Amino acid sequence: MEHHQNPQPQYQHALLTPLATPLQRDFFLPAPDRVARALLGKLIVRILDGEQLTGRIVETEAYFGLDDPAAHAYAGETARNRILFGPPGHAYVYFIYGMHYCLNASCEPSGHAGCVLIRALEPLSGLATMARLRRQPASRPHLLTSGPGKLCQALAITRADSNGSDLTDPNASLFFADDGFRPAQIAVTPRIGISKAADHPARFVIPHSKFLSRAL
DNA sequence: AGCGAGATTAGCT
């Protein structure tokens, strides 16, 4: 009946949500606060041993490169942060507090080091695997990806594995996609866990989501 | 529910 109308997926890993399409390079071109806002509601797709782990972004933070005392790029390009100074739409993964990884999406053109920290997801598929990676029972989904360190653990994202990945590449094992979901509301708050420029409102959340790292 | 401490590594903002 419908097999004639089913379009061939243009990418190797067909999305569980058939209408989703990968984000394009120019999605990541604007300033970090605009990209942080636009990323709310988008999907993160992670392929692990052939299994598709997906989550919807519900919390982000903008970091403003050389202009931002709280940003890793503030002091200029180093071996650690060089991805931030490259082309937009790439993963910047860093290691923090001796045990956690955090995932950022680089934005702005090459030479400009803005980025967006992904702080929380609503897990959509692969919850059992996420729970195993988190060493937690699968019965508490709101503990799986409700924080920047947690979501990296749940998706097995490390610096060695994912730093520098092209987040627009649907053949990669980590990329971002749009399934058409649009948040009804967006709230803005100061960023969490930083001491410098701590009062600057650059954290974006889907309000009342049960999967935020902290409530409003 | 809210606070404080410990875990543990890389980079020096």
Place this chain on the structure above:
DNA sequence: GCTAATCTCGCTG
């Protein structure tokens, strides 16, 4: 040497 875009546990109340 010290700090850091964190998380979990245990204590208090």
